[in-house]
Amino acid sequence: MQIIGEKINGTRKLVAKAITERDASYIQNLAKKQVESGAHWLDINAGTHPSREPDDLIWLIKLVQDVTDVPLCLDSANPQALQMAMKEVKQTPMINSISGEPSRLEGVLPIVAEHGCPVIALCMDEKGISNTADERLQVIQKVFTETRQAGIPDEHIFVDPLVMTIGTNTEAGNIIFNTMRLIRREFPQAHISCGLSNISFGLPVRPLINRTFLVLAIEAGMDTAIIDPTDRSLQAAIFAAELLLGKDRHCLNYTRAFRAGKLEIALEKSG
Ligand code: THG
Numbered sequence: 001m002q003i004i005g006e007k008i009n010g011t012r013k014l015v016a017k018a019i020t021e022r023d024a025s026y027i028q029n030l031a032k033k034q035v036e037s038g039a040h041w042l043d044i045n046a047g048t049h050p051s052r053e054p055d056d057l058i059w060l061i062k063l064v065q066d067v068t069d070v071p072l073c074l075d076s077a078n079p080q081a082l083q084m085a086m087k088e089v090k091q092t093p094m095i096n097s098i099s100g101e102p103s104r105l106e107g108v109l110p111i112v113a114e115h116g117c118p119v120i121a122l123c124m125d126e127k128g129i130s131n132t133a134d135e136r137l138q139v140i141q142k143v144f145t146e147t148r149q150a151g152i153p154d155e156h157i158f159v160d161p162l163v164m165t166i167g168t169n170t171e172a173g174n175i176i177f178n179t180m181r182l183i184r185r186e187f188p189q190a191h192i193s194c195g196l197s198n199i200s201f202g203l204p205v206r207p208l209i210n211r212t213f214l215v216l217a218i219e220a221g222m223d224t225a226i227i228d229p230t231d232r233s234l235q236a237a238i239f240a241a242e243l244l245l246g247k248d249r250h251c252l253n254y255t256r257a258f259r260a261g262k263l264e265i266a267l268e269k270s271g
Contacts, residue, residue, distance in 0.1 A: 001238050002224040004073050005034030010047025019056050024063050031064045037229040045075035054081040061088045079107035094118040100125030100139045113150040120158045133178035154189035163194050167202040177220040184221035193224035215241040232265040
């Protein structure tokens with residue numbers, strides 16, 4: 001399982017404040033904590049202010065690279081910001097994201113192709129997000145036609161089926177699991193990723209819903225996730241799920257995690 005750390009996101013209040021005030025140590029702490037907790041990539045989102053985004057993104061990239069060695073996942077739809085960011089990164093970053101929307105394909109796909117970046121591809125187009133797994137597959141099939149034409153190998157594509165809120169549509173979970181199964185079958189070389197937190201929006205005990213959703217998604221074929229890597233019960237659930245799905249030879253990762261004290265959170269007195 002590849003973990004993309006979600007915490008450096010300018011749509012979060014305290015991160016937005018740190019960006020505005022140029023509070024370097026707040027951002028660098030978020031980076032260090034996530035990497036120590038096992039993040040393989042760090043998502044970097046400078047917020048949604050178009051005129052400030054390029055400068056803010058560059059500032060974030062430099063800070064994070066000063067304290068960690070993991071590759072970055074540049075969370076931006078702005079081709080100018082991405083173009084500038086490509087000059088600053090020390091390692092090839094993942095790009096978050098393209099979709100079936102023509103403007104995204106035109107603006108971002110050439111950058112992805114030129115630099116050989118892995119890229120997250122959202123299952124949506126200019127008509128929005130469909131409510132059926134079949135239609136989400138159709139949308140992503142069109143995206144694969146474009147990425148293949150641009151010479152991007154399928155294994156560089158991280159398909160994101162786009163998680164919606166279970167509170168407003170109780171099929172939102174099934175739509176995701178079904179879409180993941182279809183993608184696994186149709187594009188076996190591609191990765192499957194998603195952001196979890198939308199699933200539980202508006203409901204109580206969100207961490208419980210998020211980690212149960214994550215386990216079911218792993219079973220449906222997900223191999224990458226944008227999560228809070230410092231959430232220890234989420235990490236513990238990943239170790240157990242991969243163990244149970246035959247993805248942990250000789251139970252090595254699970255027992256190692258246990259010895260490192262990473263599973264204690266799941267130990268509860270049974271009376
Ligand atoms: N798909 C793709 N990219 C994405 C998303 C997706 N990027 C943004 C988002 N969704 C994933 N990132 C976040 C980042 C922060 C939070 C949720 C998703 C978040 N944080 C809470 C907060 O800020 O209060 C709680 C966690 C915390 O405190 O650290 O909700 O779906 N491709």
